[in-house]
Amino acid sequence: MKIAITGKGGVGKTTLSGTLAFILSQAYKVFAIDADPDMNLASSMGIHYKITPISKMRDLIKERTGAEPGSAFGEVFKINPNISDLPDSMSVKVKDDDTLKLLVMGTIDKGGDGCICPASVLLKALMRNLILKKDEIVILDMEAGIEHLGRRTAEAVDVMIIVVEPGLKSLETAERIKRLAADIGIRNIAVVINKVSNKAEEEFVTDKLNELGLEVLGSIPRDDNVILADMEGKILLDYPESVALKSIKEIGENLLNYNPRN
Numbered sequence: 001m002k003i004a005i006t007g008k009g010g011v012g013k014t015t016l017s018g019t020l021a022f023i024l025s026q027a028y029k030v031f032a033i034d035a036d037p038d039m040n041l042a043s044s045m046g047i048h049y050k051i052t053p054i055s056k057m058r059d060l061i062k063e064r065t066g067a068e069p070g071s072a073f074g075e076v077f078k079i080n081p082n083i084s085d086l087p088d089s090m091s092v093k094v095k096d097d098d099t100l101k102l103l104v105m106g107t108i109d110k111g112g113d114g115c116i117c118p119a120s121v122l123l124k125a126l127m128r129n130l131i132l133k134k135d136e137i138v139i140l141d142m143e144a145g146i147e148h149l150g151r152r153t154a155e156a157v158d159v160m161i162i163v164v165e166p167g168l169k170s171l172e173t174a175e176r177i178k179r180l181a182a183d184i185g186i187r188n189i190a191v192v193i194n195k196v197s198n199k200a201e202e203e204f205v206t207d208k209l210n211e212l213g214l215e216v217l218g219s220i221p222r223d224d225n226v227i228l229a230d231m232e233g234k235i236l237l238d239y240p241e242s243v244a245l246k247s248i249k250e251i252g253e254n255l256l257n258y259n260p261r262n
C-alpha cells in the first residue's frame, strides 16, 4: 500500500506520517519518506541526528545521472538513472530489524520554469521506484504542492490523505489539493481531521468536507501528549495513554481495510 500524506502547513502531516509508520511497521515492512521541504519526519520518529537528504548528495547525483547538480543548462545527463539500490542503501534504519526505514528526499531549488535538473531526475526516479516497485508499505510525508509527483507515480498511489484541522484555511487548501490531485492522476483521496477539540468542531469540518465531496478516513483529537512527545523528542507510541495515538491506530486499521469508492 502506498500512502501520500499532504495538507496545509502545520496541520499535523508529519505527526500522522511518523506515527502511522511506526504503527504499521508492527505488522508490515514500511518505508517512511520525507518529501517535505521542512524535513522533520525524522524528528517525529525519534531520530535527532542530522540526515543528509538525497537532494544534497552531490557525488551520488553525479555518479548516477552523469551530471553535476546545478550544472549548466543543457548539459547532457541520464534521464533514467539506475537507482534501484538506493531505497535500501540510502535509508536510515529506524528500528533494529528491517521493518521500518526512513528516506529523506529533500527538495530541489528550481532553476526556472521547466528546468529538469539532475537532482530532480534522481528524486523522481527514486519516488517512482518506491511507489511502483516496492512491496513495502510506503508512507510519504509531503508538502501541499504535490505537482512533483510524476503522473505514473501518482497513479500508483493507493490513497492520498489530506490532513485538515478545524477552520476554513486548511479546508481551502484541501480543496486546492483535491483539484491538483485529480490533475496529476491520484485516484483516491481521503481526509483526516486533526486537532479536534470537541464535537462542534468535528461537525463543522465534516459538513464542509461533505460539501467538497471529500471522504473522511478518521479524526484525531487535540492532545497535549503530541506536544509533550515533540518537546521530549520522543515518538507518540511512547505515550500509551495518548488519545491521539489511539485515533491514529484506528486510522491505520481503516487504511488497511480501505476500499476506494471508485
Ligand SMILES: Nc1ncnc2c1ncn2[C@@H]1O[C@H](COP(=O)(O)OP(=O)(O)OP(=O)(O)O)[C@@H](O)[C@H]1O
Binding pocket: 007, 008, 009, 010, 011, 012, 013, 014, 015, 016, 036, 038, 194, 195, 196, 220, 221, 222, 223, 224, 226, 227, 230, 244
Ligand atoms: N493532535 C494534535 N494535538 C496537539 N498538537 C498537535 C496535534 N497534531 C499536531 N500537533 C502539533 O502541531 C504542530 C504541527 O504538527 P506537524 O509538524 O505534525 O504538522 P505538519 O503538517 O507536518 O507541519 P509542516 O507543514 O510544518 O510540515 C506540532 O507542534 C505538533 O506537535
Ligand SMILES: [Mg+2]
Binding pocket: 013, 014, 015, 036, 038, 040, 041, 141
Ligand atoms: Mg511536516
